[in-house]
Amino acid sequence: MSLLGIDLGTSGVRVAAYDLAGGEIAAASAGTTLHRPAPGLAELDAEEVMAAVIRLCAEVTASAPVRADPVESLSFAVLGEAVLPVDGAGKALAPAPVSMDRRGETTAACLADVLGNRVVQEITGQPLHPMFAVHKISASAQWPVAAQYQSLGEYVAGQLGARPAVDLTMAARTGAFDVQRRQWSPDILDALGVNATTLAEVVSAGTVVGAVSTEAAAWTGVRAGTPIIAGLHDQAASFVGGGGRAATSCVVSFGSSDCLTVGTASRPIGLDGTGFASYPVRENLWVTLAGTAAGGWALTWLADLVRATGQEWEALYDVSAQAPPGLLVMPYFAGSGTLDNDPDARAAVLGLTLETSRSDLARAFLEASGFEIAKIADALARSGVPPTQAYAVGGGARSVSALQVRADAAGIPLTGVAANASTRGAAMVAGLGIGAFGTVTDVPLPPVGFRAEPRHEHTSWYAAQRATFAATYQTLRPVNQALAAL
Amino acid sequence: MSLLGIDLGTSGVRVAAYDLAGGEIAAASAGTTLHRPAPGLAELDAEEVMAAVIRLCAEVTASAPVRADPVESLSFAVLGEAVLPVDGAGKALAPAPVSMDRRGETTAACLADVLGNRVVQEITGQPLHPMFAVHKISASAQWPVAAQYQSLGEYVAGQLGARPAVDLTMAARTGAFDVQRRQWSPDILDALGVNATTLAEVVSAGTVVGAVSTEAAAWTGVRAGTPIIAGLHDQAASFVGGGGRAATSCVVSFGSSDCLTVGTASRPIGLDGTGFASYPVRENLWVTLAGTAAGGWALTWLADLVRATGQEWEALYDVSAQAPPGLLVMPYFAGSGTLDNDPDARAAVLGLTLETSRSDLARAFLEASGFEIAKIADALARSGVPPTQAYAVGGGARSVSALQVRADAAGIPLTGVAANASTRGAAMVAGLGIGAFGTVTDVPLPPVGFRAEPRHEHTSWYAAQRATFAATYQTLRPVNQALAAL
Incomplete structure (x- = not known):
């Protein structure tokens, strides 16, 4: 069957x-x-x-x-x-x-x-x-x-x-x-x-x-x-199909947008006034999630801008995985996403010099994706719903070097899932419906690929950069409001 | 002769x-x-x-x-x-x-x-x-x-x-x-x-x-x-050859770096603690100047990044001359230049969305060049050395559309000089040396080309954007210091 x-x-x-x-x-x-x-x-x-x-x-x-x-x-x-x-x-x-x-x-x-x-x-x-x-x-x-x-x-x-x-x-x-x-x-x-x-x-x-x-x-x-x-x-x-389980593992989706989803046995308290969405899936399973309005879309924008073909773009990821470039990208190419819910937010690239290369930019865009996941994870923890071990799903999780940079920047290990998580989730629910599995916990875990651990040599660098990233969103609010008002 | x-x-x-x-x-x-x-x-x-x-x-x-x-x-x-x-x-x-x-x-x-x-x-x-x-x-x-x-x-x-x-x-x-x-x-x-x-x-x-x-x-x-x-x-x-005269006309040079030079009959007071350089040329002529560390260099960086060939780059200027794109470029690709004398300054591009095009970026880079000239002109006026009518010299003054965008952004009319100003200045000094001209004032004015007047329809837009530009340098100082410290 x-x-x-x-x-x-x-x-x-x-x-x-x-x-x-x-x-x-x-x-x-x-x-x-x-x-x-x-x-x-x-x-x-x-x-x-x-x-x-x-x-x-x-x-x-x-x-x-x-x-x-x-x-x-x-x-x-x-x-x-x-x-x-x-x-x-x-x-x-x-x-x-x-x-x-x-x-x-x-x-x-x-x-x-x-x-x-x-x-x-x-x-x-x-x-x-x-x-x-x-x-x-x-x-x-x-x-x-x-x-x-x-x-x-x-x-x-x-x-x-x-x-x-x-x-x-x-x-x-x-x-x-x-x-x-x-x-x-x-x-x-x-x-x-x-x-x-x-x-x-x-x-x-x-x-x-x-x-x-x-x-x-x-x-x-x-x-x-x-x-x-x-x-x-x-x-x-994607949560069900990508290995997400209440209190055990969360799912980070890298698609056109990026999204972090955690599961809990009951409705989380303490989400009032936050940008998190939280809703029930089944008995004893709620999911809570937040995302950025642009993840993969931002990468596509950059690839188009610098005229990188698919193959060359992959190569830029690989080169770019070597060392942090000292740039800072605010990835709000389509507003701030759900966490800050700020339609006036705009994207920015900071720290440019004449030496900044295409590969530096590619890496900084990937880092921004990781910083944003860390920002969402921190906000979840402050709201009493700390994320657990993370499965990475979606097209953006397929490149080993891109996943590694995101894990470095997020400071969170990311286990790549070698499957299309949302289609797989739908099929697993079909199995629940006919009693092939008793509950979501019984659904087989997905096949996994590369596990990206934050690399020790960059730990303190990225901790400092994450702090700068979080502060810079606030720093740039008046500039973005001035630009939006023009 | x-x-x-x-x-x-x-x-x-x-x-x-x-x-x-x-x-x-x-x-x-x-x-x-x-x-x-x-x-x-x-x-x-x-x-x-x-x-x-x-x-x-x-x-x-x-x-x-x-x-x-x-x-x-x-x-x-x-x-x-x-x-x-x-x-x-x-x-x-x-x-x-x-x-x-x-x-x-x-x-x-x-x-x-x-x-x-x-x-x-x-x-x-x-x-x-x-x-x-x-x-x-x-x-x-x-x-x-x-x-x-x-x-x-x-x-x-x-x-x-x-x-x-x-x-x-x-x-x-x-x-x-x-x-x-x-x-x-x-x-x-x-x-x-x-x-x-x-x-x-x-x-x-x-x-x-x-x-x-x-x-x-x-x-x-x-x-x-x-x-x-x-x-x-x-x-x-460049000042002498480009038509600069004490109390009459200043010279804006658009080269690898951009520079604004004014002439005065005696040493200006009130420059202590500013980033201006001021020195004597001859009896009754001092020049005072400040520049950005990257003008043309920044444009070359962008052209390389987006892989624009020379001809296509000119076309981007032309397209980009149509309307302000709502981006903001801080042009400090090689530190802040002489006015702020800040080696930690870095370049930034703000206000990006998924709709931002190559042409929008080209225009925003040119605007930054104009905003920086306006910032130097404002600082000169505050120091008691207000700039006068401006001749634009250097390679960056040769494109009519690029000069127009800079004039719009600076809020200052720019008269393009159709000559290599520094070589011409050297030759005019050779003429002074043999008495062909009595003083710098007697040196023939250079042949001029296009005169770019700030366009009326964009006046208030650019006034607002100049204010945002000036404020954003201060806003970004902590971010740049954090990036420089990494």
């Missing part, structure tokens, strides 16, 4: 089958188009996403390993915050705005006036932010009258044969869910004029929500009647 | 002949090798420089316009701070360390202890700095016993037939000259153990110091007996 994970992301879809030991046996992926119909809008077309899911499932189920080991259940890792209106038959009525879509700004400001940031964070477990789905629902007067609003996870599951049901993590990422009482928040819905009947039933990730229909079986090659399992938010999926 | 200017620079030699109206009629130039025999050392070989002078003079005198209009006198523009030991016959005994050579650091620190920075600035007109020649003389125990120490100007003039004589400006740039009393400073020479008899007689620029020998005439094509005129320091030469 095998387990199928379907990862629905902002830039594409990935489908992979896993054996019960947690090893990947077949995989396929495809990009999807991010539409920008007007300034401030960024949308995915649900039909295009569904077509990709069908094509990729068919490819994976047709592969020899999966034909030998058929899919016994499937589940999802789902991009956060995207939501779309559907009719009574589950048909999409409009494209789904993704997290960077800004149509929710006015209603988020309105909610801040009515309930206040503190109350919203207390209810939802997350700082008030316009990216959350409930603001887009409230703002979308131009949408047709919908029977329901769904994330792309519910939408795809519904097309395959499931009933409309959203898991706790995706419910939390709507910004309208009371994470303590585990129900839609009447206060928030009332304040925003959203009817609770248009939102789906909430279940735990791992709940059976349906079975593959005969029609969907023909499209996908997955046997009709195969259980469809409620999946989870992609960061939570 | 024509006048010959010989420009001895850090990276090469330029020779050009001018008519009495100040127009260039023939020119030739060649690079020379900057030797770096050990870390911290940077030297020019006097024999190599002399060979280049001979070759280039021969080329210019052989040209048709100069054959029709023979050279009637010649003079020099000389790189500052370089000095070499010569024997009794005027033969070079060692290479000449240039300004960036660091062998004088210990003796400069020693002088600061003995006399104090304030007294040294009062005597010499310039802030105490290890680049000055007297520190290299004091430090060079490994040099052979010298009959005299000469700048490359005295050395080349001597080879052509002149007696050893140094002009006021080059004497001032040794760091051992009492600019008020117009004599070598016994206090400084005693403190550093340098014998006054090893230094040359001091004269004004424009003094006849000899005539071309028969031997030199054969090498250079300049008629034997042609008067050799004491020249001047290259910044002073």
Whole structure:
């Protein structure tokens, strides 16, 4: 038997089958188009996403390993915050705005006036932010009258044969869910004029929500009647699939953005007023996370600027891994990220001389990624949720030298995970749904690669530089505000 | 008749002949090798420089316009701070360390202890700095016993037939000259153990110091007996040749470094404790100047980083001239320059986002050059020496769009000079020496090109950005000190 994970992301879809030991046996992926119909809008077309899911499932189920080991259940890792209106038959009525879509700004400001940031964070477990789905629902007067609003996870599951049901993590990422009482928040819905009947039933990730229909079986090659399992938010999926366990190990994700996720058995106290998001996954598992708005995006920006091709860029990483360059990069290329939640933050490169090389810059950008992880880890520890041993997942964890520089800069050992963590997390939840694993703790740990220990010879250098990094964010606030005001 | 200017620079030699109206009629130039025999050392070989002078003079005198209009006198523009030991016959005994050579650091620190920075600035007109020649003389125990120490100007003039004589400006740039009393400073020479008899007689620029020998005439094509005129320091030469006049017009030089030079009829008061250098040129003419350590060098660094070829780089300037990008560049790629005299200063780029383009960066680097000129102009005004209308000279003044951005950023109209100002200044001093012009005021103004007026639509934007620029130097001091201490 095998387990199928379907990862629905902002830039594409990935489908992979896993054996019960947690090893990947077949995989396929495809990009999807991010539409920008007007300034401030960024949308995915649900039909295009569904077509990709069908094509990729068919490819994976047709592969020899999966034909030998058929899919016994499937589940999802789902991009956060995207939501779309559907009719009574589950048909999409409009494209789904993704997290960077800004149509929710006015209603988020309105909610801040009515309930206040503190109350919203207390209810939802997350700082008030316009990216959350409930603001887009409230703002979308131009949408047709919908029977329901769904994330792309519910939408795809519904097309395959499931009933409309959203898991706790995706419910939390709507910004309208009371994470303590585990129900839609009447206060928030009332304040925003959203009817609770248009939102789906909430279940735990791992709940059976349906079975593959005969029609969907023909499209996908997955046997009709195969259980469809409620999946989870992609960061939570990366946590489960990347080896994250409550009180045992955290997961650091190096993707387009960087993110640190820790697990706890219950809701952490002491997060009021912080930038951390915290929400339940299952019984006895909460995840708490914060990220930077630009990690891999910043590296891509630099590679484009200096016209480094892929291969040469890898070589720059390798050269750059030798010694700290004495530069300081503030990586806020897209605002400060969730911890400081400061839209006026800008990126900066400090300490430049005529001797500064391309390789020095590459290393300083990687260091910034490590400093930011250390800053988040420190804030977690101060909030009573200290991070534990760290698994590194995502595309940015694949280069040994890049991982080493980040570990040096963070002062934290980083164990590279040799797997796509979010797809794997989705498949492991599919296994939970059919009782292949009892709890998340029973899920097999992922295959690991290089373990990057902070190198002794640089310890004090980086400790000093981390302190300078943290202080410089405050130092530069007036400059960034002056630049933003121009 | 024509006048010959010989420009001895850090990276090469330029020779050009001018008519009495100040127009260039023939020119030739060649690079020379900057030797770096050990870390911290940077030297020019006097024999190599002399060979280049001979070759280039021969080329210019052989040209048709100069054959029709023979050279009637010649003079020099000389790189500052370089000095070499010569024997009794005027033969070079060692290479000449240039300004960036660091062998004088210990003796400069020693002088600061003995006399104090304030007294040294009062005597010499310039802030105490290890680049000055007297520190290299004091430090060079490994040099052979010298009959005299000469700048490359005295050395080349001597080879052509002149007696050893140094002009006021080059004497001032040794760091051992009492600019008020117009004599070598016994206090400084005693403190550093340098014998006054090893230094040359001091004269004004424009003094006849000899005539071309028969031997030199054969090498250079300049008629034997042609008067050799004491020249001047290259910044002073750029001032004279670039249209600078006391109380009337200042000169902004955009070269490897940027520099603003103003003229006054007498020694300015109120420069104590500032970073300005101030020294006499002739009767009724003092120049006062400050510069950044990296202007053109910073632009070259950026062009190399982003792999822009010459042509594409010009195109980036043109595109970048359209609108202010909202970035802020602190241009201290080689320390702060003379105004703040801060060796811990480092360059920084602030305000970066994922949308920041190569062209935005090119413009921000040019803006920094303009902001720095505005900062120097403001400091001059506060010191009672307000700059007047500005001529822009040097390679950096040749691009119309680059000059426009600098004028916008500086808030100062910049009139581009279509001539090599320092070579022209040397030739004009050659004219003063034979009475072709009575005083510097009678020297013909240079041919001018584009006049860049600050553009009205950006006035308030740049006023705000100049204020942010000035404040950010202070804001970043602790960060730069932390980086320098690592």
